[in-house]
Amino acid sequence: MTEVKRPSLLKPTIRTPFQIDFEWWKESERDWQVYLRSLLCPAHQESLANLEDGQMIDWVEENTAEVREVDGIQHALMSHCARQEDFVTQKTALVEAVFRLFLANGNQPMSAEDLSARMGRPANTILTTLAGPRVYKGLRPAQ
Amino acid sequence: MASVSLNLPTNYWQILHVTPTDIEFLQTYLFEHETPLTPRELAAVLVVERLRAEQESAAKKQDLTKAYLPKEKYAVGDLIRFPALKSSGRVTAMRAGLNPELGAFDVLTVAMHDGAQKMFAAALENHKLNDPPAEDESASELDPEAVARDFGADLEKKLDSAFAGDKSLVCIAGRWFPRALLLDVNAGHLNLAEAVLDMAGGEPFSTETLMKDLELPADVNPKLAEFSLNYALQEDPRFDEVGPAGKVLWCLERLEPEGVRTVPVPLQYVEITYDRAVLTDQMVALEAQVDDELGQASAPPADEVTISLLYPHWRAGTLPISARVKRLFPTAYESDRVCFTLVDAKTGRKIPAWVVRKHGYVYGLADWYKSQELMPGALIRVRRGGQPGEVRIEALTHRSVRDWVRTVIVGADGGLVFALLKQQISAELNDRMALAVPDPAAVDAAREQAAKSRVSFEDLTRNLMRELTKLSPQGHVHAQELYAGINILRRVPPAPLMALLATHPEYTHVGDLHYRLDEAA
Secondary structure, three states, rough: OOOOOOOOOOOOOOOEEEEEOOHHHHOOOOHHHHHHHHOHOOOOOOOOOOOOOOOOOEEOOOOOEEEEHHHHHHHHHHOHHOHHHEEEEOOHHHHHHHHHHHHHHHOOOHHHHHHHHHOOOOOOHHHHHOOOOOOOOOOOOOO | OOOOOOOOOOOOOOOOOOOOHHHHHHHHHHHHHHHEEEEHHHHHHHHHHHHHHHHHHHHHHOOEEEEOOOOOOOOOOOOOEHHOOEEEEEEEEEOOOOOOOOOEEEEEEEEEEEOOOOEEOOOOOHHHOOOOOOOOOOOOOHHHHHHHHHHHHHHHHHHHHHHOOOEEEEEOOOOOOOOOHOOOOOHHHHHHHHHHHHHHHOOEEHHHHHHOOOOOOOOOOOHHHHHHHHHHHHOEEEEEEEEOOOEEEEEHHOOOOHHHHHHHHHHHHOOOOOOOOOOOHHHHHHHHHHOOOEEEEEEEEOOOOEEOOOHHHHHHHHEOEEEEEEEEOOOOOOOOEEEEEEEEOOOOOHHHEEEEOOOEEOOOHHHHHHHOOOOOEEEEEEEOOOOOOOEEEEEEEEOOOOEEEEEEEEEEOOOOOEEEEEEEEEOOOOOOOOEEEEOOOHHHHHHHHHHHHOOOOHHHHHHHHHHHHHHOOOOOEEEEHHHHHHHHHHHHHHHHHHHHHHHHHEEEEEEEEEEEOOOOO
């Protein structure tokens, strides 16, 4: 039986943790890979230009030289591009900034309160945006 | 030998067992160096040797395996050691790596020795492991100085106990040496040493001083000559080593004060059996507080302690070495008796004294007590002096005043009577232990008579309680007052006395360690 994801009946508060729901991207038929690639820094846009969407690469650990297979674009984005100073600025739109912050922290759940502390915007504004009837960029309460 | 990476278990030095190989190595070391060494010095030698042996063993193992460097190329079947992971494994597969940012490299699949399967990069030019860090010898388990600092005390104990059963080694004043290498110190040398010490009239001499008068062979290691003489003197019952730890001083046993060679009569204790479990917390606290050398209560050592003088110590000219004051007085590795100097904190006068370790007292204060006009119960402050090994002593004296004090009077029948009489008091007193004894010789006779008549501990306690009760309007006596009183006639530590008070139906606890005698019970 197909599992149907149901919205929580509890009303989210500023302490409710949110995260990116990758399933939402699949369900809404948006091109996640294209979107991710658009967020890469110029250097990675160039070096990963020939890498196919979703292709795994061999990532070499910095201290032990141990190899792990990871999604090439996603890994470059989270480990490098999302950590650049201009990845999230004061001018970045609220929903975009929240999305980028989740990318930068490896999609670890964060509440509106946590996001407020990082972005310098009111927690209630963030909560009202994320907890509304419309789902933006797959940002949903963490399951 | 090239330095190799050494990964010792973190508890290597804690669980180290001194093996026959270690003993043999240290014996050889002592033979080669012909210098007696302390367990601390031997432990340091052993640590260096163990590290060398572990390095050698690690180097042999490394010959079979290749150290992992990401830039190297490997083949299936190769054994690789991974210093960064403190592990090793065998290459089971190899393929080309894929990472547009790194260029061409290989990916090895390695079956690790712990059963895990991992992948590693190879033929990779740029990686920080290609410049392996120098071996971290500052790691505490690899640094001989750090090992000595952190685990030295444990190693010393292990070496001492391993050497104790070895007949080929001898230990003098905390130094070990092979018996076979000792110089021949003959009877003539020893007779000469006796004459020198005899002339000194009981003053202890160092081995070095004695050697000046003995004609030992001049062409040998002076330390060996000194050690050999120390050993010969130790084996001869005429001589007694009386120096504090780290210092060897010799004295003629027959010239030591009587109160050092044998326990003074007032301090002699005939053991009383009792059940320690019946003591309350309050009793144990009092036991620690009264500084009795026979007490078992633990107390943290302190740099300054004020002692209430108990009658037997006042009479014998001694001070108790209780748990609290133990660290203040000098100790020794082996000597039972240690000669040292006390300093009067007020006058700077030096008082020759002895620590009698086995029986827990300091001897040599009779004249000082007399000069300070102290009585039993007087408060004496003992503290560490400014110089290493110096102990300062101070009677809390004040201008002499007349005041009411419990006074011990010996009756015509030899029994003790207590009366409140006015006495000259020259020092601060512990009110519960203060006792004036105008005629100590009569008390000695009463003590002797009590010992001869074999009055039981229980009867003696009852008699004392009865006498002391007469001085109390409430009709009760504090355990500490009874402790001070009973010790006039018999040496009794506080614990057996309090155990009797706690268990015998004749004694009723009326609170705060005060007891009433109910002879009808």
